[in-house]
Amino acid sequence: MKLFRRASKEPLWKDEFSINRADEQYVNRRQFTKFLVLTSLGMFVGNTWILVRSCFSKTPVYPEKNICRAQDVPVGGVWLFRYPSEKDACILIRPDEETYVAYSQKCTHLSCAVYYAPTKNRLECPCHEGYFSVKDGRVLQGPPPRPLPRVVLERRGDDLVAVRMEIQKES
Amino acid sequence: MEPQNLPTRKHGLTAIDGALALIVILLIVQMWLLTATLESYLAGYREVVLPAAIVSGILFIICAVLYLFVHRIDADARETSSKHVAEISE
Numbered sequence: 001m002k003l004f005r006r007a008s009k010e011p012l013w014k015d016e017f018s019i020n021r022a023d024e025q026y027v028n029r030r031q032f033t034k035f036l037v038l039t040s041l042g043m044f045v046g047n048t049w050i051l052v053r054s055c056f057s058k059t060p061v062y063p064e065k066n067i068c069r070a071q072d073v074p075v076g077g078v079w080l081f082r083y084p085s086e087k088d089a090c091i092l093i094r095p096d097e098e099t100y101v102a103y104s105q106k107c108t109h110l111s112c113a114v115y116y117a118p119t120k121n122r123l124e125c126p127c128h129e130g131y132f133s134v135k136d137g138r139v140l141q142g143p144p145p146r147p148l149p150r151v152v153l154e155r156r157g158d159d160l161v162a163v164r165m166e167i168q169k170e171s
Numbered sequence: 172m173e174p175q176n177l178p179t180r181k182h183g184l185t186a187i188d189g190a191l192a193l194i195v196i197l198l199i200v201q202m203w204l205l206t207a208t209l210e211s212y213l214a215g216y217r218e219v220v221l222p223a224a225i226v227s228g229i230l231f232i233i234c235a236v237l238y239l240f241v242h243r244i245d246a247d248a249r250e251t252s253s254k255h256v257a258e259i260s261e
């Protein structure tokens with residue numbers, strides 16, 4: 001039993017452009033099915049391409065960047081900066097006397113800028129009311145699918161230095 | 172009886188329509204999978220990439236099998252109708 005056989009013994013062009021009206025319904029459906037299956041192949045190729053890119057992409061190298069002096073940020077205040085490139089807005093928060101945390105300012109939902117709400121001690125996205133924890137950047141509420149990327153800070157004397165970004169796992 | 176009204180042909184068309192509907196559903200799932208994978212990959216989450224590619228491959232194989240099914244029904248039905256037309260003309 002052949003898996004794939006021609007619809008008839010007619011030449012190929014007669015198979016694809018039938019003069020029989022009854023056959024036309026079949027030809028149309030078969031051709032449309034072929035188009036959909038080729039689209040499906042395109043989707044698979046797209047996914048495979050992402051996989052290949054992922055295998056060959058290098059781990060990003062983050063520069064060290066001096067952000068500000070620790071006393072520049074008041075308790076309950078924020079400091080806006082850009083890291084790792086000038087296009088990436090980040091927010092540094094000082095929720096209490098000894099704690100400094102920094103996150104990417106782009107909401108993981110639709111990239112709106114998040115801001116710090118000191119009264120509720122959380123990061124809020126004004127676009128769709130997505131809330132993030134100040135402690136670890138995890139999603140507290142709303143549509144964001146992932147936690148905020150965290151900027152790892154080091155304190156060097158009085159200075160706060162960003163050393164790398166940390167993509168956090170979904171909680 | 173006209174060739175297009177033969178029971179074999181009608182059943183064949185119904186089966187093809189069913190397969191076509193299934194392919195459309197699988198394709199929508201594949202589209203969603205591709206966009207979700209791309210979004211996750213660009214956000215730095217690479218662990219989803221391999222499972223997504225595998226699932227997408229499986230969905231493509233199912234679509235291809237359904238296409239073979241459609242092709243076979245098409246071949247069978249057209250063969251039946253051509254025999255029928257030949258019998259009538261005799």
